[in-house]
Amino acid sequence: MSESTTFSAESYFATQPAPSFLEEDVHKVREFVERHARAGRKVVLVTSGGTTVPLELNVVRFLDNFSAGTRGATSAEYFLKAGYAVIFMHRQFSLQPFSRHYSHSTHPFLDFLEMEQTGAETETKLDGVGSEPQRVGPHISVKLSERTQLVEVLAAYKAVHKAGTLHTLTFVTVNDYLWLLRAVSQELSVLGRNALYYLAAAVSDFFLPRQKLSEHKIQSGKGSLHIEMDQVPKILKPLVSEWTQGQAFIVSFKLETDPSLLVPKARTALARYGHQVVIGNDLHHRKHRVVFVAPAHASRAAQSDDAEGFVETWIRIDTNAPPSKEIEEDIIAELISRHQSWINHTSV
Amino acid sequence: MSESTTFSAESYFATQPAPSFLEEDVHKVREFVERHARAGRKVVLVTSGGTTVPLELNVVRFLDNFSAGTRGATSAEYFLKAGYAVIFMHRQFSLQPFSRHYSHSTHPFLDFLEMEQTGAETETKLDGVGSEPQRVGPHISVKLSERTQLVEVLAAYKAVHKAGTLHTLTFVTVNDYLWLLRAVSQELSVLGRNALYYLAAAVSDFFLPRQKLSEHKIQSGKGSLHIEMDQVPKILKPLVSEWTQGQAFIVSFKLETDPSLLVPKARTALARYGHQVVIGNDLHHRKHRVVFVAPAHASRAAQSDDAEGFVETWIRIDTNAPPSKEIEEDIIAELISRHQSWINHTSV
Numbered sequence: 151m152s153e154s155t156t157f158s159a160e161s162y163f164a165t166q167p168a169p170s171f172l173e174e175d176v177h178k179v180r181e182f183v184e185r186h187a188r189a190g191r192k193v194v195l196v197t198s199g200g201t202t203v204p205l206e207l208n209v210v211r212f213l214d215n216f217s218a219g220t221r222g223a224t225s226a227e228y229f230l231k232a233g234y235a236v237i238f239m240h241r242q243f244s245l246q247p248f249s250r251h252y253s254h255s256t257h258p259f260l261d262f263l264e265m266e267q268t269g270a271e272t273e274t275k276l277d278g279v280g281s282e283p284q285r286v287g288p289h290i291s292v293k294l295s296e297r298t299q300l301v302e303v304l305a306a307y308k309a310v311h312k313a314g315t316l317h318t319l320t321f322v323t324v325n326d327y328l329w330l331l332r333a334v335s336q337e338l339s340v341l342g343r344n345a346l347y348y349l350a351a352a353v354s355d356f357f358l359p360r361q362k363l364s365e366h367k368i369q370s371g372k373g374s375l376h377i378e379m380d381q382v383p384k385i386l387k388p389l390v391s392e393w394t395q396g397q398a399f400i401v402s403f404k405l406e407t408d409p410s411l412l413v414p415k416a417r418t419a420l421a422r423y424g425h426q427v428v429i430g431n432d433l434h435h436r437k438h439r440v441v442f443v444a445p446a447h448a449s450r451a452a453q454s455d456d457a458e459g460f461v462e463t464w465i466r467i468d469t470n471a472p473p474s475k476e477i478e479e480d481i482i483a484e485l486i487s488r489h490q491s492w493i494n495h496t497s498v
Numbered sequence: 499m500s501e502s503t504t505f506s507a508e509s510y511f512a513t514q515p516a517p518s519f520l521e522e523d524v525h526k527v528r529e530f531v532e533r534h535a536r537a538g539r540k541v542v543l544v545t546s547g548g549t550t551v552p553l554e555l556n557v558v559r560f561l562d563n564f565s566a567g568t569r570g571a572t573s574a575e576y577f578l579k580a581g582y583a584v585i586f587m588h589r590q591f592s593l594q595p596f597s598r599h600y601s602h603s604t605h606p607f608l609d610f611l612e613m614e615q616t617g618a619e620t621e622t623k624l625d626g627v628g629s630e631p632q633r634v635g636p637h638i639s640v641k642l643s644e645r646t647q648l649v650e651v652l653a654a655y656k657a658v659h660k661a662g663t664l665h666t667l668t669f670v671t672v673n674d675y676l677w678l679l680r681a682v683s684q685e686l687s688v689l690g691r692n693a694l695y696y697l698a699a700a701v702s703d704f705f706l707p708r709q710k711l712s713e714h715k716i717q718s719g720k721g722s723l724h725i726e727m728d729q730v731p732k733i734l735k736p737l738v739s740e741w742t743q744g745q746a747f748i749v750s751f752k753l754e755t756d757p758s759l760l761v762p763k764a765r766t767a768l769a770r771y772g773h774q775v776v777i778g779n780d781l782h783h784r785k786h787r788v789v790f791v792a793p794a795h796a797s798r799a800a801q802s803d804d805a806e807g808f809v810e811t812w813i814r815i816d817t818n819a820p821p822s823k824e825i826e827e828d829i830i831a832e833l834i835s836r837h838q839s840w841i842n843h844t845s846v
Contacts, residue, residue: 202562208755208781210700214550214562218591243566249606258597259607260655263640263648288649292611292638300611301636307608352558356723375704375727407556433556 155359159383162328166360169326175319176333179237182317183337186235191315192344192489194234195334197351198222199241201324205377207363212323213379215352219244221403221436221478222350228482230310234346237338239319239330241351247316248307251299262296265289324354324382331385335393343493345398346485347389352405357382386423399492400425401485407433416443417460426492429481437477439466442484503707507731510676514708517674523667524681527585530665531685534583539663540692540837542582543682545699546570547589549672553725555711560671561727563700567592569751569784569826570698576830578658582694585686587667587678589699595664596655599647610644613637672702676733683741691841693746694833695737700753705730734771747840748773749833755781764791765808774840777829785825787814790832 157165186193199222200215223245226238230247238247245253252259266289292300310316319334321327338345356379390400402425406412409432416428420443430441442463465484467477505513534541547570548563571593574586578595586595593601600607614637640648658664667682669675686693704727738748750773754760757780764776768791778789790811813832815825 205561206755210564210753210755210781211702212562212564213553214560216558216560243601246606249608252607253591258594259600260597260652263652265649265652265656290640290645290648290652297638300638301613304608304611304613304638308613354559374729375725377723377725377727379723379725381722405558407554407558433558 155380157359157380157383159385159388162383163332166325166328168329169323172329172333175330176337179317179319179334179337182235182237182314183340185314187341187344191233191235192346193237193338193341194229194346194348195237195239195338196222196226196229196348197239197327197331197353198226199244200352201241201327201354202322203324203354203357203379204363205358213354213356213377215354217241217244217352219246220250222348223247223250224476224478225348225350225482226316227306228478229348229486230315231306232482232486234486235315235317237317237319237334239321239327239334239351242320242322246318248303248310251303262293262300264291264293266291324357327351327353328382328385331389332393335389335398338398339394342397343399345394346489347394347398347400347402348485349400349402353382355382356380384423386419386425390423390425396424399489401427401429404428404430405433405436406430409435412441413443413462416441420445420460427485427488438469439464440477440481441465444488503728505707505728505731507733507736510731511680514673514676516677517671520677520681523678524685527665527667527682527685530583530585530662531688533662535689535692539581539583540694541585541686541689542577542694542696543585543587543686544570544574544577544696545587545675545679545701546574547592548700549589549675549702550670551672551702551705551727552711553706561702561704561725563702565589565592565700567594568598570696571595571598572824572826573696573698573830574664575654576826577696577834578663579654580830580834582834583663583665585665585667585682587669587675587682587699590668590670594666596651596658599651610641610648612639612641614639672705672730675699675701676730679733679737680741683737683746686746687742690745691747693742694837695742695746695748695750696833697748697750701730703730704728732771734767734773738771738773744772747775747837749775749777752776752778753781753784754778757783760789761791761810764789768793768808775833775836786817787812788825788829789813792836 183193198217199219200217203213205211205213219240222238222240224247226236226247229236236247240246251257319330321330335347358377358379386400386402390396394400402419402423404412404416404419406415412430412432416430419425419428426444428443430443431439442461442465444461444463446459446461463484465477465480467475467480531541546565547567548565551561553559553561567588570586570588572595574584574595577584584595588594599605667678669678683695706725706727734748734750738744742748750767750771752760752764752767754763760778760780764778767773767776774792776791778791779787790809790813792809792811794807794809811832813825813828815823815828
């Protein structure tokens with residue numbers, strides 16, 4: 151006795167409540183986009199991290215999609231370096247550009263700070279003319295071995311903050327994500343072809359409509375747990391054809407654990423939604439190789455064109471490359487080049 | 499046509515595979531416990547963060563329990579301060595003692611580092627007799643406003659590392675958690691009454707047996723998603739009566755969103771498993787009040803004893819208290835006092 155409903159994007163937004171923070175977030179995005187549009191800067195929306203599907207209104211349990219946010223956070227840095235303004239729309243607490251180098255679990259920053267024992271237990275410092283000397287405590291410094299990398303990261307971080315080219319938004323649930331994506335795309339539409347979408351977030355295919363959520367924590371002790379979820383509407387369709395009016399350059403991602411599904415599923419997505427690139431990655435090799443699948447007319451060169459008019463381009467880095475070499479550097483360079491071609495050829 | 503099975507702890511461990519890292523982890527725990535047993539130190543196992551239930555063998559989707567790990571990470575600090583040796587068994591990437599003060603999202607450490615522009619772009623420093631001068635880059639220092647707190651956190655962190663009183667273990671899935679808990683409890687049993695269990699992790703009540711997992715990512719596009727999960731065995735029962743032989747002082751937690759369920763559920767748990775304390779917290783007020791429920795014979799004083807022989811003790815902090823006042827300070831003080839009484843009264 152299944153009572154699952156099929157939601158179109160339209161019926162989704164008509165029946166599911168908007169998050170409370172939406173209006174405020176959109177207002178800030180508008181200011182950011184207007185500022186960079188005036189400066190003639192290209193803007194990329196990077197989505198990153200996994201979405202949740204709460205099982206209860208007062209959330210204790212939720213379904214999640216595996217993603218630390220590494221791809222998105224790393225890519226955002228390379229877009230910034232290339233002069234793009236970046237809207238970084240990410241799962242709360244997932245990795246972020248710059249600070250990702252010092253995740254508190256894998257490279258905890260407390261480990262590379264040292265306290266210097268000076269003669270006195272505390273130093274004092276004059277805080278300006280006429281002010282009292284202030285106790286500032288023992289001097290803290292960064293270990294020599296960490297300085298070089300930290301200086302580089304910190305300099306890039308400070309430069310980006312000064313230039314105001316990074317704007318951060320957070321989501322938790324798939325509902326937050328869908329509402330934000332639609333609203334941000336409407337703001338980006340003023341940029342026409344200067345807008346790029348880099349949709350790296352791991353978005354749930356399923357959700358529980360608000361109307362089916364139980365208010366309190368589901369009680370155990372009553373045997374097994376049954377969950378039945380509805381399909382999330384295919385949001386790429388209205389994104390491509392309505393919200394961006396076919397102007398923006400749109401890159402989506404496919405993650406599969408069975409590599410044989412990667413290219414066929416990428417082609418199906420392109421045929422169905424009509425966007426520019428699908429980047430396919432399989433779970434176990436995503437740091438060393440990805441495949442770009444694109445319709446021939448949106449690709450620069452037809453490396454391996456075929457009867458159906460799709461081009462596949464593999465980007466690989468050597469598994470023995472130094473850890474400082476990140477595949478995102480090559481991915482972003484390739485995309486920026488394709489985006490420029492897209493801008494230059496106004497009619498496709 | 500439900501095919502759910504009811505697992506006892508015994509049938510669970512007989513049918514579900516042990517995590518690959520178990521043996522190595524247990525070996526390190528054994529060394530840690532032996533060292534502190536020799537020193538006559540009390541040892542607490544703190545569990546922290548949520549467990550996952552993967553829906554696929556190559557995990558893309560999983561069920562999760564809401565928990566940032568704040569309670570566990572904060573409590574571990576107070577146990578360390580009181581002289582306990584702490585085994586901190588936590589969800590990978592959840593908050594940890596000390597570094598929790600600088601979560602990269604809410605208080606990012608890059609924001610409080612400053613680069614000092616000296617005359618030259620880089621400093622050099624002699625790295626010892628006969629070595630070449632080494633480029634160390636511009637000097638990096640900590641903003642004045644952050645120094646006082648950082649010095650305090652850093653000093654405590656370095657002292658704990660020097661004393662070797664903190665041992666960290668990580669889990670991701672509920673299966674990791676269950677295997678680790680059983681193995682660690684066997685190692686802790688040599689401590690008898692000197693062992694304390696502080697089970698603050700948010701453990702799933704449901705799981706998918708390995709035998710029901712699909713190998714690859716569940717494909718969407720085939721309508722709605724149906725998940726049916728089995729109940730996780732009630733692990734507190736064998737923990738109390740078998741693995742710890744009734745010797746250890748065991749504290750479990752109940753989190754509810756409906757406050758009226760809190761005390762009744764805590765009493766049911768105590769009656770069923772026979773351990774020492776249930777700490778009840780409701781989702782929305784857990785930072786300002788919790789309730790200790792304990793059998794009268796395991797409580798120091800009978801503040802509100804009742805016919806069924808349970809004692810309820812509320813611990814509250816003022817909602818207007820300064821943010822530096824943490825409820826965990828009072829929770830741990832109360833527990834340490836109860837643990838000492840438990841040690842002193844060998845026969846209950």
